Amino acid sequence: MPLYLVSYDLNKAKNYQKLWDEMDRLGGHKPLESVYFLDVTSTTATVLRDHLKPFIDEDDQLIVVPFDQRPSTFRAKQGTQEWLDRKFG
Known part of the structure; x- marks a missing residue:
């Protein structure tokens, strides 16, 4: 489940x-100002990156990293622990 x-x-x-x-719309959660967590298990990082590219401008940067272990956070935005709890139990 990446x-x-x-x-x-x-x-x-x-x-x-x-x-x-x-x-x-994809069910993401924003734990930091320029970071989202997404649960889009039917894709790959490359496919997800390509899906998101039309939503940014030509001079913007984007990185997509899969993860399968619970991230360790410190002072993440409200709702982050609850989102992670739903994904990792």
Whole structure:
């Protein structure tokens, strides 16, 4: 069950809302300012990256990292522990 960490740097226009809306639609959780956790088990990191590319601009950066162990967090945004509890029990 790979989950994914998505990190992004949006430059110049900084239109975050399109990307946030799509990651929310996918059931994601935002633990840090430029990081989302996603549970999209029917894909790969490359497929997910390619899916998210239309939601960012040409000069933005994006990284997608699969993970299968519970991340250790410190001062993550509200709801992070609950999201992780649902995924890892």
